[in-house]
Amino acid sequence: MSERVILFDTTLRDGEQALAASLSVNEKLQIARALERMGIDIIEAGFPVSSPGDFESVRQIAATVKESRVCALSRAVKGDIDAAAEALKVADQFRIHTFISTSDIHVQSKLRRDFTQVEQMAVDAVRYARRFTDDVEFSCEDAGRTPIDNLCRMVESAIRAGATTVNIPDTVGYTTPTEFGGIIRTLFERVPNIDQAVISVHCHDDLGLSVANSIAAVEAGARQVEGTINGIGERAGNAALEEVIMILKTRAARFGLEVGANPQEIHRVSQTISRLCNMPIQSNKAIVGANAFSHSSGIHQDGVLKSQNTYEIMTPESIGLGRNNLNLTSRSGRHVIRHRMAEMGYTDAEYDLDTLYQRFLALADKKGQVFDYDLEALLFFENQREEQEQYRINQLNVQAGSSHFATASVEMQIGEETVTEAATGNGPVDSAYKAIARATGRQLAIKSYHIGAEGGGHDALGRVDITAEYEGRTFHGMGLSTDIIESSAIALIRVYNLIHRQQQIEKKKQQILEEA
Ligand SMILES: CC(=O)SCCNC(=O)CCNC(=O)[C@H](O)C(C)(C)COP(=O)(O)OP(=O)(O)OC[C@H]1O[C@@H](n2cnc3c(N)ncnc32)[C@H](O)[C@@H]1OP(=O)(O)O
Numbered sequence: 001m002s003e004r005v006i007l008f009d010t011t012l013r014d015g016e017q018a019l020a021a022s023l024s025v026n027e028k029l030q031i032a033r034a035l036e037r038m039g040i041d042i043i044e045a046g047f048p049v050s051s052p053g054d055f056e057s058v059r060q061i062a063a064t065v066k067e068s069r070v071c072a073l074s075r076a077v078k079g080d081i082d083a084a085a086e087a088l089k090v091a092d093q094f095r096i097h098t099f100i101s102t103s104d105i106h107v108q109s110k111l112r113r114d115f116t117q118v119e120q121m122a123v124d125a126v127r128y129a130r131r132f133t134d135d136v137e138f139s140c141e142d143a144g145r146t147p148i149d150n151l152c153r154m155v156e157s158a159i160r161a162g163a164t165t166v167n168i169p170d171t172v173g174y175t176t177p178t179e180f181g182g183i184i185r186t187l188f189e190r191v192p193n194i195d196q197a198v199i200s201v202h203c204h205d206d207l208g209l210s211v212a213n214s215i216a217a218v219e220a221g222a223r224q225v226e227g228t229i230n231g232i233g234e235r236a237g238n239a240a241l242e243e244v245i246m247i248l249k250t251r252a253a254r255f256g257l258e259v260g261a262n263p264q265e266i267h268r269v270s271q272t273i274s275r276l277c278n279m280p281i282q283s284n285k286a287i288v289g290a291n292a293f294s295h296s297s298g299i300h301q302d303g304v305l306k307s308q309n310t311y312e313i314m315t316p317e318s319i320g321l322g323r324n325n326l327n328l329t330s331r332s333g334r335h336v337i338r339h340r341m342a343e344m345g346y347t348d349a350e351y352d353l354d355t356l357y358q359r360f361l362a363l364a365d366k367k368g369q370v371f372d373y374d375l376e377a378l379l380f381f382e383n384q385r386e387e388q389e390q391y392r393i394n395q396l397n398v399q400a401g402s403s404h405f406a407t408a409s410v411e412m413q414i415g416e417e418t419v420t421e422a423a424t425g426n427g428p429v430d431s432a433y434k435a436i437a438r439a440t441g442r443q444l445a446i447k448s449y450h451i452g453a454e455g456g457g458h459d460a461l462g463r464v465d466i467t468a469e470y471e472g473r474t475f476h477g478m479g480l481s482t483d484i485i486e487s488s489a490i491a492l493i494r495v496y497n498l499i500h501r502q503q504q505i506e507k508k509k510q511q512i513l514e515e516a
């Protein structure tokens with residue numbers, strides 16, 4: 001039996017730290033389910049003490065996810081650990097992850113303590129976390145810049161206190177692969193109790209070396225790699241887990257290490273996260289970029305036609321990019337939709353065939369042929385729907401032309417009430433947004449507005465991403481439709497619903513505090 005590398009995904013914690021707008025509970029659940037389905041071992045779901053929304057999403061993920069172990073982050077502070085344990089306790093088994101900085105610069109300038117005090121805080125935190133679970137991870141923040149004697153001392157103390165995983169982060173992406181691999185090797189040589197814990201790594205990409213450093217660490221004996229899908233994360237991001245997975249799979253003969261994740265889920269998970277996080281993927285990104293499997297120049301194309309492996313070290317199918325030869329139109333029936341969804345890797349339990357089929361027909365009537373990415377977009381939207389949406393648009397009509405102000409009229413459902421409003425604006429989107437703002441009675445500050453396309457050609461779906469600010473918080477909304485005015489309205493309504501949900505969560509927390 002070969003050894004195994006544990007995959008620890010922190011898209012919902014470190015990844016989310018990089019987003020302009022935080023994800024809603026429902027969005028985080030969608031991501032957690034996708035990661036679970038992919039076979040990720042540990043999902044870091046959030047930092048519960050940081051906000052009621054984060055607490056609630058960790059709680060719901062811990063209650064939902066069964067196949068992956070759910071983990072939550074805490075400083076080396078009792079209150080943080082209490083919040084993490086409280087949010088996670090609905091799960092049968094869970095991990096508490098506690099951390100503190102170990103580098104001189106962090107210890108002195110940020111924590112304003114000396115190393116011995118910090119070591120004691122780490123030991124106390126690990127011991128305290130062990131009261132709630134026997135799966136405790138401890139991270140030496142800024143390990144990459146920590147004097148090696150102090151790092152060895154901290155790792156030994158954390159293990160003695162009960163840490164079952166010790167994580168060595170290159171928090172600011174400072175090290176090079178030879179250096180970072182050397183740090184891990186030294187720990188194995190010098191820390192006497194090191195075999196009592198799994199050694200993990202968590203690398204940032206400030207110098208573009210996060211994946212290379214993670215792999216160097218694995219070569220030196222690390223057996224857990226932390227990262228995020230698409231490499232999103234604080235500043236330049238984290239190690240892209242899809243790259244780590246494909247390196248260990250494609251070069252299996254070199255490493256001889258097992259990884260549990262199913263690579264055929266990579267494309268889908270990557271797309272879901274890019275959409276929900278409003279983080280487009282650069283086209284030349286390894287593994288998941290749009291060009292990662294396309295061949296442009298004649299000599300390469302000739303080579304691939306003669307034998308695919310002349311220029312492909314892995315196939316698009318290996319990451320779940322399928323090939324489709326069945327045209328889907330409004331004459332297609334439920335069987336072919338189900339067949340196509342199964343080919344794309346969706347099980348029957350993941351969607352309601354009748355609902356999807358009705359939405360498919362409406363789209364096929366508008367655009368003729370429906371492609372895989374359209375089906376994925378329809379399903380994505382179905383999953384986005386909150387159980388009870390406070391705001392819905394019943395009808396939206398917009399008139400615009402080059403010589404007039406644009407005029408929009410809207411009929412909205414707001415809770416039980418039906419509200420009709422109209423407004424003029426300097427363009428169709430502006431007038432629609434003004435009419436919606438009047439109907440809701442709530443003015444938002446739109447901070448960014450981007451139009452793009454899902455798929456290719458003139459009949460691609462128009463995608464609108466907006467970020468909007470309300471009472472000091474930023475929210476992200478996305479809309480997809482054949483009509484970009486409708487996409488714009490859907491994105492805005494999503495934001496209104498997120499604000500409503502956020503207010504409900506705050507209210508619930510207030511009630512709990514008052515009752516306590
Ligand atoms: C490397 C990483 O990615 S670490 C994770 C980063 N993630 C986040 O910061 C999540 C979002 N953060 C938050 O919600 C808030 O910062 C909170 C709730 C965690 C703390 O908020 P506040 O209590 O207002 O403190 P604030 O963030 O301003 O300052 C951090 C404090 O924690 C201390 N601290 C920082 N890290 C640690 C740690 N690991 N253990 C103990 N104390 C720590 C700092 O020294 C500072 O303490 P001080 O007030 O005595 O100077």
Ligand SMILES: CC(C)C(=O)C(=O)O
Nearest residue numbers: 099139141142169171
């Ligand atoms: C909390 C730790 C693991 C972290 O995010 C970092 O050091 O980058």
